[in-house]
Amino acid sequence: MDSRENGSETSRKVWDMNLEKAKNILKRVSDVPMLEALILASFVFNEPKEKILIHGLPKDEQSIRKFSELVHKRSKGYPLQYILKRVEFMGYEFYIEEGVFIPRNVTEELVEMATNLIRELKLNLVADIGTGSGAIAVSIAKMTGVRILATDISEKAVKVAKFNASRLGVQDLVVVKKGEFLEPFLNRLDEIDLIVSNPPYVRKNDEVSKEVLYEPEEAIFSGRTGLEFYEEFFRRYDLSSKLVLMEMDELEKEGIKKIVEDEGKVIFLKDLSGNARFFLFLGKNVLNLLEKVTQLLSFRIDRG
Numbered sequence: 001m002d003s004r005e006n007g008s009e010t011s012r013k014v015w016d017m018n019l020e021k022a023k024n025i026l027k028r029v030s031d032v033p034m035l036e037a038l039i040l041a042s043f044v045f046n047e048p049k050e051k052i053l054i055h056g057l058p059k060d061e062q063s064i065r066k067f068s069e070l071v072h073k074r075s076k077g078y079p080l081q082y083i084l085k086r087v088e089f090m091g092y093e094f095y096i097e098e099g100v101f102i103p104r105n106v107t108e109e110l111v112e113m114a115t116n117l118i119r120e121l122k123l124n125l126v127a128d129i130g131t132g133s134g135a136i137a138v139s140i141a142k143m144t145g146v147r148i149l150a151t152d153i154s155e156k157a158v159k160v161a162k163f164n165a166s167r168l169g170v171q172d173l174v175v176v177k178k179g180e181f182l183e184p185f186l187n188r189l190d191e192i193d194l195i196v197s198n199p200p201y202v203r204k205n206d207e208v209s210k211e212v213l214y215e216p217e218e219a220i221f222s223g224r225t226g227l228e229f230y231e232e233f234f235r236r237y238d239l240s241s242k243l244v245l246m247e248m249d250e251l252e253k254e255g256i257k258k259i260v261e262d263e264g265k266v267i268f269l270k271d272l273s274g275n276a277r278f279f280l281f282l283g284k285n286v287l288n289l290l291e292k293v294t295q296l297l298s299f300r301i302d303r304g
Helices: 002-028 032-046 049-055 061-075 081-084 107-123 136-146 154-169 185-193 228-236 248-262 284-297
Strands: 086-089 092-095 125-129 147-152 175-180 194-197 221-223 243-247 264-270 278-283
Touching: 002 032, 002 194, 002 221, 032 061, 032 081, 032 086, 061 081, 081 086, 086 136, 092 136, 092 154, 107 136, 107 194, 107 243, 107 264, 107 278, 107 284, 125 136, 125 185, 136 147, 136 175, 136 194, 147 154, 147 185, 154 175, 175 185, 221 228, 228 248, 243 284, 248 264, 248 278, 264 284
Parallel strands: 125 147, 125 194, 147 175, 194 243
Antiparallel strands: 086 092, 243 278, 264 278
16 A cells, blocks of 8 residues: 555544544534534635535644634634624524624524615614624615614724625615714714614523623623613604614513503514514604515414
8 A cells, every 4th residue: 555545544534533523522612513624624725615525634733623623712612703703694694703693693684674674665774783793784675775874882892893894885875874873974873764683682681602801791691681781772762753773682572561551562583483673663654664564574473
C-alpha cells in the first residue's frame, strides 16, 4: 500500500473521531448535533460542509484545536450565531455579534405579514421598534422599497443594524437611531403608517434556554407580567391613525385586549404552528381598513 494513501486514511480516521466526538458533545445543547459540528468545522477550516462530510480533512493540529474550543464553547449554550458572526433571516445573511438580539425564524412570519400590508394598503412609512440587528427593518425595506425608521436602546445594536442596512444595500431607506420606543422620531410620528416590533415580552421569572441567557436581557425580558412594553407603548403615543403589528406570547392575549380596548381594534394572528403569536392593532381613525385587513390576513386570524 502507498504510504501516502495510508497517511490519508489515518488523517481521515483522526478527523472522523474528532467529528464524532464533537457530535456527542453538542447533543447537550442541539437537536441537530452533527449538522452543528459540520457548520463549525466548515467555519474553522473554510471548507464546504459537504466536502468535510464526504472527504474529511487533513490533520491540522492548530485548526482541530480551534474547532474543539468552539465545540466546547457551543456546548455551554453559547449561541452558534455569535460564533459564526452571522444569521440568516428572510433569505438574507445578517451580521450579528454578542450583545445584539438574534432574530428568530418565527419573526419572518411577522415580516411576511407586514410586507403584505404595506403592498396592499400602499403604506409609505414604517417604524421598527427594538430593531436589534435590523433584521425586520432591512428585510421589509429590501422586499418592498418602503422607508423605515428604526430604533433601539442599545448603541451596539444601532451600529450593527446600520452596518446590515449598508451591507444589504438599503442604507438610503432605513434610518436607525438610538432611543426607546419612537422617541428619536417624534417629529415624524404623524407620517408613520405602520409600526412593527418583536419587543421584550418574556416574564422575568419564566424559564428560558441556555442560549437565551447569552443574549441582551433588555431585548427579551419585559418584567413581572410580560406586558410592560405594550402598556408603556400604548400609553405614550396617540396611535389613533396607526397600524401596529407586534409579536407576543399567547398567554398575553387577555392582557393586550385590556390595554388597547379603548384605543381601537385588535386582531390576534397565528403563527404557522397555530399559536397566537402576533397581534395587529388598528387605531380608531383607520378602522375603515378593518375589512380589507381581515381579508388579507384571514388564514392567520385567531378566532379562539
